[in-house]
Amino acid sequence: MTLRIGVVGTGAIGRDHMRRISKTLSGGEITAVTDVNLESASLAVRELDLNAEIFPDDASLIASDQVDAILVTSWGPAHEGTVLKAIEAGKYVFCEKPLAVTAEGCMKIVNAEMRHGKRLVQVGFMRRYDxxxxxxxxxxxxxxxxxxxxxxxxxxxxxxxxxxxxxxxxxxxxxxxxxxxxxxxxxxxxxxxxxxxxxxxxxxxxxxxxxxxxxxxxxxxxxxxxxxxxxxxxxxxxxxxxxxxxxxxxxxxxxxxxxxxxxxxxxxxxxWKQRFIDAYDKELQDFIDSIRETGEPNGPTSWDGYxxxxxxxxxxxxxxxxxxxxVRLGVKPEFYKEIGKTKEII
Amino acid sequence: MTLRIGVVGTGAIGRDHMRRISKTLSGGEITAVTDVNLESASLAVRELDLNAEIFPDDASLIASDQVDAILVTSWGPAHEGTVLKAIEAGKYVFCEKPLAVTAEGCMKIVNAEMRHGKRLVQVGFMRRYDxxxxxxxxxxxxxxxxxxxxxxxxxxxxxxxxxxxxxxxxxxxxxxxxxxxxxxxxxxxxxxxxxxxxxxxxxxxxxxxxxxxxxxxxxxxxxxxxxxxxxxxxxxxxxxxxxxxxxxxxxxxxxxxxxxxxxxxxxxxxxWKQRFIDAYDKELQDFIDSIRETGEPNGPTSWDGYxxxxxxxxxxxxxxxxxxxxVRLGVKPEFYKEIGKTKEII
Amino acid sequence: MTLRIGVVGTGAIGRDHMRRISKTLSGGEITAVTDVNLESASLAVRELDLNAEIFPDDASLIASDQVDAILVTSWGPAHEGTVLKAIEAGKYVFCEKPLAVTAEGCMKIVNAEMRHGKRLVQVGFMRRYDxxxxxxxxxxxxxxxxxxxxxxxxxxxxxxxxxxxxxxxxxxxxxxxxxxxxxxxxxxxxxxxxxxxxxxxxxxxxxxxxxxxxxxxxxxxxxxxxxxxxxxxxxxxxxxxxxxxxxxxxxxxxxxxxxxxxxxxxxxxxxWKQRFIDAYDKELQDFIDSIRETGEPNGPTSWDGYxxxxxxxxxxxxxxxxxxxxVRLGVKPEFYKEIGKTKEII
Amino acid sequence: MTLRIGVVGTGAIGRDHMRRISKTLSGGEITAVTDVNLESASLAVRELDLNAEIFPDDASLIASDQVDAILVTSWGPAHEGTVLKAIEAGKYVFCEKPLAVTAEGCMKIVNAEMRHGKRLVQVGFMRRYDxxxxxxxxxxxxxxxxxxxxxxxxxxxxxxxxxxxxxxxxxxxxxxxxxxxxxxxxxxxxxxxxxxxxxxxxxxxxxxxxxxxxxxxxxxxxxxxxxxxxxxxxxxxxxxxxxxxxxxxxxxxxxxxxxxxxxxxxxxxxxWKQRFIDAYDKELQDFIDSIRETGEPNGPTSWDGYxxxxxxxxxxxxxxxxxxxxVRLGVKPEFYKEIGKTKEII
Structure with missing residues (x-):
C-alpha cells in the first residue's frame, strides 16, 4: 500500500523531494530513479541510502512495475514528454513547475489526461499548501x-x-x-x-x-x-x-x-527555500495520501498548469x-471542475 | 508680536481652526472674523468667547489694520478671490485646500505671490506635519x-x-x-x-x-x-x-x-478627524511660528497648491x-525652490 | 483671564516647562521667575524672551499680585517649603515630583490644603496624561x-x-x-x-x-x-x-x-524625554484650563504625592x-475623593 | 532499520502519537500495542489500520523481539513501572510526562539508566522542539x-x-x-x-x-x-x-x-493541541532519527524528568x-552532561 515513486531528475529540487519522501513523509517510497546524468542518479541514491533501481531513461522507469507514481523534477523543457508518457502508461505524476514550457504542451497533457478519464497529474504549486x-x-x-x-x-x-x-x-x-x-x-x-x-x-x-x-x-x-x-x-x-x-x-x-x-x-x-518548507512537505504528503485514499491526486491540476x-x-x-x-484561457473543462479542492490540511 | 489672524469662513473646519488657535496653540490670536452668513460668524465668536471684530466681507477684513494673516476656510470656489485680495494687501494667508478650484486660479495666485516678491501663502496640506x-x-x-x-x-x-x-x-x-x-x-x-x-x-x-x-x-x-x-x-x-x-x-x-x-x-x-489631529495643530503652529520668527510661512506653498x-x-x-x-506642470519657478522645507517639527 | 504663572527653579525641567507655557500651550503666561541662582533665572527669561519679573526668592514671588499660580521646579528638598508658602497665600501650585521628600512633608501639604478648603495643588505625574x-x-x-x-x-x-x-x-x-x-x-x-x-x-x-x-x-x-x-x-x-x-x-x-x-x-x-513629551504638554495645559474653567486643578493631587x-x-x-x-497609607480623606478625575483629554 | 515501536496506553495522547508515527513521520513503525483496557488497544489498531500485535500487558510487550522502543502513554502513575521494565530489557523509551509521579520514582529511573550504561529514555517535553x-x-x-x-x-x-x-x-x-x-x-x-x-x-x-x-x-x-x-x-x-x-x-x-x-x-x-502540533511531530521524529543514526535518543532525559x-x-x-x-536537586551526574543537546531541528 506504500506509494512506490520513480524519480525523473536528480538535481537540487529532485534530491530535496527524494529526501522529503524517504526521511520526513509517510506512505511513500522511492523505488526507481533516473537522470540524464546517470552518475547523478546513482549518487543521489547512495547519499540517501535508498533501496531504488537506477533506470537508463524516463520511458523504462515509467514502464517498471515497481513504480506507481512518477516524480518529474528534470529540466523544464523535458517535463512535457515525461508527463505524457506517464499518462499513457496510466501512472500518477507529480510534476514540478512548469508542467510544460508552452501553453500548447500543457494543453496536450490536459487532453491526454481527459482521454485517460481519471485524474493522474499534480503540479508542484506548493503555495496552496502554505x-x-x-x-x-x-x-x-x-x-x-x-x-x-x-x-x-x-x-x-x-x-x-x-x-x-x-x-x-x-x-x-x-x-x-x-x-x-x-x-x-x-x-x-x-x-x-x-x-x-x-x-x-x-x-x-x-x-x-x-x-x-x-x-x-x-x-x-x-x-x-x-x-x-x-x-x-x-x-x-x-x-x-x-x-x-x-x-x-x-x-x-x-x-x-x-x-x-x-x-x-x-x-x-x-x-527562499525556508519560506515554504512546510508547504513542500504538505503538497507531497497530500499527493501520497490522496492517491492512497481516493485513487486520485487532489492538488493543482494539469489545467492549473495550463x-x-x-x-x-x-x-x-x-x-x-x-x-x-x-489572457485567453478558453473554457475550463467539466473534467476539472469538481476536483482540485484542497482538503483541510492544517 | 502675537500674530493677529482674521478668519474668512466659519464652517466646521473654520471653527476647528479657530478653537485650535485660541485654546491650544501659542502665539496667534483671532482678531477678525467674517462669513457669507454673518450669523454664523457671530455665533462662532460667541461660542469661543473671542475678542474679535465681525467684518461684513473678506475685503474689509483683509483691509483691517488689526489683521496680520488671513485664515481662508470658506467654500472652495471662494478661496481664489480671497487669497488674491490678501496677497494684494501684502497679508499672510493660510488657505485650506483647494488653493483654487482650477489650475488657472492657482497659477494666478502663484504669479501674484511672485510679483509681491516674498512668500505669503501656506496651503493646508497637513500630512506633511504628520x-x-x-x-x-x-x-x-x-x-x-x-x-x-x-x-x-x-x-x-x-x-x-x-x-x-x-x-x-x-x-x-x-x-x-x-x-x-x-x-x-x-x-x-x-x-x-x-x-x-x-x-x-x-x-x-x-x-x-x-x-x-x-x-x-x-x-x-x-x-x-x-x-x-x-x-x-x-x-x-x-x-x-x-x-x-x-x-x-x-x-x-x-x-x-x-x-x-x-x-x-x-x-x-x-x-478621519482623529487621524491627523496632531498634524493640524502642528501645521498652524508652524505657520504662526515661521511668520513670527522669519517673516515667511514655511509649509506647503502656492506652487504646491498648483x-x-x-x-x-x-x-x-x-x-x-x-x-x-x-501631468503637465511646467517648470517650477526659482522663487519656490529654496523655500517650503519643513523644519524639524517632531 | 490668562493664568499668570511664577516659576520657582530654572533648571532643565523648569526651562522645559517655561518654554512649553510660553511657546506651545495656550492660556498661561510666565510673569515671575526665581531661582537660588538668580543668574540662571535671568538667563532663562532672556533666552525665552519673556516679559517676566525676577524675584529674589520664592516668598516674594508668591506674594506678588502678578502671580496666580506657582510652578515648582526647584531642587526636590526645596519643594515642601515653597508649596506650603503658596498654599498659605492661597495660590495654585503645579509641583514637579516629589511633592516633598518625606511622607511627613507630603502630609503637611495635604493638611494645609484641606485647611485652605479648596484644591490648589497638582503634582507633576505626567503619565496619567499619556x-x-x-x-x-x-x-x-x-x-x-x-x-x-x-x-x-x-x-x-x-x-x-x-x-x-x-x-x-x-x-x-x-x-x-x-x-x-x-x-x-x-x-x-x-x-x-x-x-x-x-x-x-x-x-x-x-x-x-x-x-x-x-x-x-x-x-x-x-x-x-x-x-x-x-x-x-x-x-x-x-x-x-x-x-x-x-x-x-x-x-x-x-x-x-x-x-x-x-x-x-x-x-x-x-x-526618556521624548517618550512622554505629549503628556507633559497635556498635564500643564490641563492645569491651566482646569483652573481657568473651574477654579481648581484637576490632575494628580497632594494626596497622590503622599x-x-x-x-x-x-x-x-x-x-x-x-x-x-x-504600605501604610491611612484612610484617604473625603476631600480628595471627588476630585482628581482626569477629564477627556484625548 | 525501521524503529519498531510498542505502545503502552491507547488513550487520547497515545492514539495521537500512534497516528503521528504511522501517518505523518518517517522511519518508525508500530508493531505492538497494549492497554489496561485491551478493547481500547484493539480499537486503536483497527482504526489506524495497523499491522500490530496486541499484548496482554506491558511486560510481555516489552519482552517481544518485534519491539525496539516503548512509547509510554499510559496513566501517569503507571509510567514508572513500565519505564523501569523497559530499561531492564535494554529497550528505548519515549515516556510522556510525568516520567514518574514522585521525585523518588524519577531517581530510580535515572539510576537504572546509568546502571544500564547507555541512554535509553526520552521524556515528552515537546516545547524544546518548538x-x-x-x-x-x-x-x-x-x-x-x-x-x-x-x-x-x-x-x-x-x-x-x-x-x-x-x-x-x-x-x-x-x-x-x-x-x-x-x-x-x-x-x-x-x-x-x-x-x-x-x-x-x-x-x-x-x-x-x-x-x-x-x-x-x-x-x-x-x-x-x-x-x-x-x-x-x-x-x-x-x-x-x-x-x-x-x-x-x-x-x-x-x-x-x-x-x-x-x-x-x-x-x-x-x-492547546494546536499550539505545539509541530513540536509533537518533531520530538518523535527526533527520537526515531537519533536512535537510528546514533543509537541513543537525543531529547529531554530522565534527569530532566527528575x-x-x-x-x-x-x-x-x-x-x-x-x-x-x-529546590533541592543534588548534583547532575556526569552521565547526563554531554547528552541531551538538541540538534538543529529547524
Whole structure:
C-alpha cells in the first residue's frame, strides 16, 4: 500500500523531494530513479541510502512495475514528454513547475489526461499548501471579507544571478502568484499589464527590476503584484486581499522578537527555500495520501498548469508591448471542475 | 508680536481652526472674523468667547489694520478671490485646500505671490506635519533606503454620503496623497492612469468605488494608490516606499493592544478627524511660528497648491479615458525652490 | 483671564516647562521667575524672551499680585517649603515630583490644603496624561477586561550615571509606576517586596540593577514591575493589565516600519524625554484650563504625592529587608475623593 | 532499520502519537500495542489500520523481539513501572510526562539508566522542539543578548474543568515552563515562591486562579511565570528573556491579519493541541532519527524528568507555605552532561 515513486531528475529540487519522501513523509517510497546524468542518479541514491533501481531513461522507469507514481523534477523543457508518457502508461505524476514550457504542451497533457478519464497529474504549486494562504482561502470562502475587489502582492528576492532574465520575472517568479491567486479568489484572469518603475542600481544591466504587474479577472478583481528580485533585504512574500467587508493579509514569517540596539525587530528570511518548507512537505504528503485514499491526486491540476503557462505567456507579451494584453484561457473543462479542492490540511 | 489672524469662513473646519488657535496653540490670536452668513460668524465668536471684530466681507477684513494673516476656510470656489485680495494687501494667508478650484486660479495666485516678491501663502496640506510622514521623509532624505522606486498607498474611508461623486475621489481624497508624495520623494508627476476594480456593493449607484490610481514621476517612480471610500472597516491611511536598499512604511495608529475573545487586536480609527489631529495643530503652529520668527510661512506653498490642482485634474481626465494621461506642470519657478522645507517639527 | 504663572527653579525641567507655557500651550503666561541662582533665572527669561519679573526668592514671588499660580521646579528638598508658602497665600501650585521628600512633608501639604478648603495643588505625574495609559484607564473603567487581577510592567532606561543609587530605582524611577498604577485600577497598595536578579555587567559597582518589585493592592491585585536602568537597548515603558475577561497592554511607541538588512524593525526611543513629551504638554495645559474653567486643578493631587512618598518609602525598606513590607497609607480623606478625575483629554 | 515501536496506553495522547508515527513521520513503525483496557488497544489498531500485535500487558510487550522502543502513554502513575521494565530489557523509551509521579520514582529511573550504561529514555517535553523556543535557545547560546537576567512568562488556558485542582497548576501546567526554562538558560533552579493574586470570577470555588510563581536559579536569574487557566480569551504561551544586552520574546502564533469592524486583528488559538502540533511531530521524529543514526535518543532525559518532579514538588510546597522554598536537586551526574543537546531541528 506504500506509494512506490520513480524519480525523473536528480538535481537540487529532485534530491530535496527524494529526501522529503524517504526521511520526513509517510506512505511513500522511492523505488526507481533516473537522470540524464546517470552518475547523478546513482549518487543521489547512495547519499540517501535508498533501496531504488537506477533506470537508463524516463520511458523504462515509467514502464517498471515497481513504480506507481512518477516524480518529474528534470529540466523544464523535458517535463512535457515525461508527463505524457506517464499518462499513457496510466501512472500518477507529480510534476514540478512548469508542467510544460508552452501553453500548447500543457494543453496536450490536459487532453491526454481527459482521454485517460481519471485524474493522474499534480503540479508542484506548493503555495496552496502554505498555512497563511490556506487561512486566507478559508476566510474568503467563508465570506468573512465579502467579495474580493483588489489584491496587493509583492514577491521579493534578495538578489538573482546573471542567468536571470527579464521574462523570467513572469515565467519563474510571478508564476507562483499566477497560480495561487486565481485559486484564492475562484476567478479567471482576463488581462494583464506590466509597467517598469525606475530600475534599482543593484540589478545587472540586462535585467529590468523591479516590475509592476496588474492582472484583472473576469469578475473584475484588480490584482497588483510587485516583482522585485534584487530587493537586497530578504525573501519576502506579501499578499493582501481587499474585500467589501474587510481586508486580510498573509502573516509575517514568525520569528522571535528582539529589543536590542535601539530597535524592536524580527529577523526576515533571506533564503527562499525556508519560506515554504512546510508547504513542500504538505503538497507531497497530500499527493501520497490522496492517491492512497481516493485513487486520485487532489492538488493543482494539469489545467492549473495550463492556466499558469497561458497567463505567464500573456505577461511576457505585456512586458514587450506595455499595453493591457488579454489572457485567453478558453473554457475550463467539466473534467476539472469538481476536483482540485484542497482538503483541510492544517 | 502675537500674530493677529482674521478668519474668512466659519464652517466646521473654520471653527476647528479657530478653537485650535485660541485654546491650544501659542502665539496667534483671532482678531477678525467674517462669513457669507454673518450669523454664523457671530455665533462662532460667541461660542469661543473671542475678542474679535465681525467684518461684513473678506475685503474689509483683509483691509483691517488689526489683521496680520488671513485664515481662508470658506467654500472652495471662494478661496481664489480671497487669497488674491490678501496677497494684494501684502497679508499672510493660510488657505485650506483647494488653493483654487482650477489650475488657472492657482497659477494666478502663484504669479501674484511672485510679483509681491516674498512668500505669503501656506496651503493646508497637513500630512506633511504628520509624525509618520515626517519620519519617512527624514529616512528618505538620509538615504536610508536608497533611491525610492515604488510607492504603495491606500486611502480608505468607512463610508461617504450621497454628495460624494466619482471625481471627488481625485479632487478631495487622492489630493492628499498627490501633495504629500511628491514632497516625500522630491520628484514631479509625469503621468497618471486610473482603473476601476469590481465595485463594492456598499457604494451608491452613482459612485465608482474603489479606484486604483497609478502615478509615474519624472524620475520613474511608480506610485499606486488605492482609493476606497466605502471600505466599511475604518479610516485607514497606508503608505509604503520601496527603495533600492530597503522599505519604509507608515506606522499603524497606536492603540492599546487587547487579548480578548480569542483575538489579538487593536482598535482602528473610524473618524478621519482623529487621524491627523496632531498634524493640524502642528501645521498652524508652524505657520504662526515661521511668520513670527522669519517673516515667511514655511509649509506647503502656492506652487504646491498648483501642483495639486493640475495633478488632480489629470486624474479626473484619466478616470474618463482609462488611458495613461500626462501631468503637465511646467517648470517650477526659482522663487519656490529654496523655500517650503519643513523644519524639524517632531 | 490668562493664568499668570511664577516659576520657582530654572533648571532643565523648569526651562522645559517655561518654554512649553510660553511657546506651545495656550492660556498661561510666565510673569515671575526665581531661582537660588538668580543668574540662571535671568538667563532663562532672556533666552525665552519673556516679559517676566525676577524675584529674589520664592516668598516674594508668591506674594506678588502678578502671580496666580506657582510652578515648582526647584531642587526636590526645596519643594515642601515653597508649596506650603503658596498654599498659605492661597495660590495654585503645579509641583514637579516629589511633592516633598518625606511622607511627613507630603502630609503637611495635604493638611494645609484641606485647611485652605479648596484644591490648589497638582503634582507633576505626567503619565496619567499619556494617550496609552488614558486608553487603558478607559478600557478598565468601561469593564472591557473585567476586574484587573495582575499587572506586568517594565521600566527600562538605556543607562544611568554614577550619581544614580540603588534606592533611586524606587524614589525616582518606580515612583512613576507607583503613581499611575493605583490610579489605573482605582486601588490602594498594601504591601511590597523587592528581589534582585543577577546583576548586569553594565551596572556600576555600587548599583543593584535590575530589580524586580512586587506590589499587592488591598483588592488583591498583584503587580510586578521590572526596573532595569542599564538595559542598554533603549528607553522602554511596558504595562500590561490582566483582567478576568481579557488583557490590555500599552502600545509600542509608533515609528515607521523598516524592511532592511534581513530585518523587519522599528526604531525604539533612547531618550526618556521624548517618550512622554505629549503628556507633559497635556498635564500643564490641563492645569491651566482646569483652573481657568473651574477654579481648581484637576490632575494628580497632594494626596497622590503622599501616596507616592509612602509607597516609595516602603519600597526602599523592602530593598533592605528582602521581605514583604506593608504600605501604610491611612484612610484617604473625603476631600480628595471627588476630585482628581482626569477629564477627556484625548 | 525501521524503529519498531510498542505502545503502552491507547488513550487520547497515545492514539495521537500512534497516528503521528504511522501517518505523518518517517522511519518508525508500530508493531505492538497494549492497554489496561485491551478493547481500547484493539480499537486503536483497527482504526489506524495497523499491522500490530496486541499484548496482554506491558511486560510481555516489552519482552517481544518485534519491539525496539516503548512509547509510554499510559496513566501517569503507571509510567514508572513500565519505564523501569523497559530499561531492564535494554529497550528505548519515549515516556510522556510525568516520567514518574514522585521525585523518588524519577531517581530510580535515572539510576537504572546509568546502571544500564547507555541512554535509553526520552521524556515528552515537546516545547524544546518548538520553533520559537529553539530560536530563543540559539540566540542565548550565541550570546546575542548577553547573560540572561530575568524571564517573564505566562501560561494561559481558556478554561479548565472541575477535575483541575490548584496543585495541578504546578504539576500539569507550570511543569512545561519548569522543563523548558532551565534548558533555555542552562541553569538550575534554587528556590520558588508562589503568590495568589485576586481570583477570577471564572474559576470554580475549589481552584485558586491565577497564580504567580517566582523561580530563582543558582546563577541568579529571576523567573516569573503567570499561570492563569481560566483566562477565557484563548490558549496563550508567552516567554520573554531579558539579557544584559537585549531582550528576546517568543513570536505570536502566526495568523492572517484582518482589518475589519474597526479593528486590526489576528485570531488566537483556543485549543492547546494546536499550539505545539509541530513540536509533537518533531520530538518523535527526533527520537526515531537519533536512535537510528546514533543509537541513543537525543531529547529531554530522565534527569530532566527528575528535575521537573523535584521542582514541581517544591512549587506545591510553596503554594501551601507562601514562603520561598528551596529546590533541592543534588548534583547532575556526569552521565547526563554531554547528552541531551538538541540538534538543529529547524
Amino acid at each position: 498555512s497563511g494562504y490556506v487561512q486566507m482561502k478559508k476566510a474568503i470562502d467563508n465570506h468573512e471579507i465579502g467579495e474580493p475587489l483588489m489584491i496587493h502582492c509583492a514577491h521579493r528576492n534578495s538578489e538573482v544571478n546573471a542567468a536571470y532574465t527579464t521574462d523570467m520575472a513572469m515565467t519563474d517568479t510571478l508564476v507562483h502568484e499566477i497560480d495561487v491567486l486565481h485559486w484564492l479568489v475562484n476567478d479567471n484572469y482576463k488581462s494583464v499589464q506590466v509597467v517598469y518603475p525606475k530600475k534599482t542600481r543593484h540589478a545587472l544591466e540586462h535585467l529590468k527590476d523591479p516590475q509592476m504587474i496588474t492582472l484583472e479577472t473576469e469578475g473584475g478583481i484588480v490584482i497588483q503584484v510587485e516583482v522585485f528580485v534584487n530587493c537586497k533585504y530578504g525573501y519576502d512574500i506579501q499578499c493582501e486581499v481587499v474585500g467589501e467587508d474587510g481586508i486580510i493579509k498573509l502573516p509575517e514569517v514568525p520569528g522571535i522578537v528582539y529589543r536590542k540596539d535601539a530597535q524592536l525587530r524580527v529577523n526576515l528570511l533571506t533564503d 492556466v499558469a503557462a497561458v497567463t505567464a505567456g500573456a505577461c511576457v507579451t505585456a512586458q514587450k508591448t506595455g499595453e493591457r494584453e488579454p | 509624525s509618520g510622514y515626517v519620519q519617512m521623509k527624514k529616512a528618505i532624505d538620509n538615504h536610508e533606503i536608497g533611491e525610492p522606486l515604488m510607492i504603495h498607498c491606500a486611502h480608505r474611508n468607512s463610508e461617504v454620503n450621497a454628495a460624494y461623486t466619482t471625481d471627488m475621489a481625485m479632487t478631495d481624497t487622492l489630493v492628499h496623497e498627490i501633495d504629500v508624495l511628491h514632497w516625500l520623494v522630491n520628484d514631479n508627476y509625469k503621468s497618471v492612469q486610473v482603473v476601476y476594480p469590481k465595485k463594492t456593493r456598499h457604494a451608491l449607484e452613482h459612485l465608482k468605488d474603489p479606484q486604483m490610481i497609478t502615478l509615474e514621476t519624472e524620475g520613474g517612480i511608480v506610485i499606486q494608490v488605492e482609493v476606497f471610500v466605502n471600505c466599511k472597516y475604518g479610516y485607514d491611511i497606508q503608505c509604503e516606499v520601496v527603495g533600492e536598499d530597503g522599505i519604509i512604511k507608515l506606522p499603524e495608529v497606536p492603540g492599546i493592544v487587547y487579548r480578548k475573545d480569542a483575538q489579538l487586536r487593536v482598535n482602528l480609527l473610524t473618524d 501642483v495639486a490642482a493640475v495633478t488632480a485634474g489629470a486624474c479626473v481626465t484619466a478616470q474618463k479615458t482609462g488611458e495613461r494621461e500626462p | 494617550s496609552g495609559y488614558v486608553q487603558m484607564k478607559k478600557a478598565i473603567d468601561n469593564h472591557e477586561i473585567g476586574e484587573p487581577l495582575m499587572i506586568h510592567c517594565a521600566h527600562r532606561n538605556s543607562e544611568v550615571n554614577a550619581a544614580y543609587t540603588t534606592d533611586m530605582a524606587m524614589t525616582d524611577t518606580l515612583v512613576h509606576e507607583i503613581d499611575v498604577l493605583h490610579w489605573l485600577v482605582n486601588d490602594n497598595y498594601k504591601s511590597v517586596q523587592v528581589v534582585y536578579p543577577k546583576k548586569t555587567r553594565h551596572a556600576l559597582e555600587h548599583l543593584k540593577d535590575p530589580q524586580m518589585i512586587t506590589l499587592e493592592t488591598e483588592g488583591g491585585i498583584v503587580i510586578q514591575v521590572e526596573v532595569f536602568v542599564n538595559c542598554k537597548y533603549g528607553y522602554d515603558i511596558q504595562c500590561e493589565v490582566v483582567g478576568e475577561d481579557g488583557i490590555i497592554k500599552l502600545p509600542e511607541v509608533p515609528g515607521i516600519v523598516y524592511r532592511k538588512d534581513a530585518q523587519l524593525r522599528v526604531n525604539l526611543l533612547t531618550d 501616596v507616592a512618598a509612602v509607597t516609595a518609602g516602603a519600597c526602599v525598606t523592602a530593598q533592605k529587608t528582602g521581605e514583604r513590607e506593608p | 520553533s520559537g523556543y529553539v530560536q530563543m535557545k540559539k540566540a542565548i547560546d550565541n550570546h546575542e543578548i548577553g547573560e540572561p537576567l530575568m524571564i517573564h512568562c505566562a501560561h494561559r488556558n481558556s478554561e479548565v474543568n472541575a477535575a483541575y485542582t490548584t496543585d495541578m497548576a504546578m504539576t500539569d501546567t507550570l511543569v512545561h515552563e519548569i522543563d523548558v526554562l532551565h534548558w533555555l538558560v542552562n541553569d538550575n533552579y534554587k528556590s520558588v515562591q508562589v503568590v495568589y493574586p485576586k481570583k477570577t470570577r471564572h474559576a470554580l470555588e475549589h481552584l485558586k486562579d491565577p497564580q504567580m510563581i517566582t523561580l530563582e536559579t543558582e546563577g541568579g536569574i529571576v523567573i516569573q511565570v503567570e499561570v492563569f487557566v481560566n483566562c477565557k480569551y484563548g490558549y496563550d504561551i508567552q516567554c520573554e528573556v531579558v539579557g544584559e544586552d537585549g531582550i528576546i520574546k517568543l513570536p505570536e502564533v502566526p495568523g492572517i491579519v484582518y482589518r475589519k469592524d474597526a479593528q486590526l486583528r489576528v485570531n488566537l488559538l483556543t485549543d 528535575v521537573a518532579a523535584v521542582t514541581a514538588g517544591a512549587c506545591v510546597t510553596a503554594q501551601k507555605t507562601g514562603e520561598r522554598e528551596p
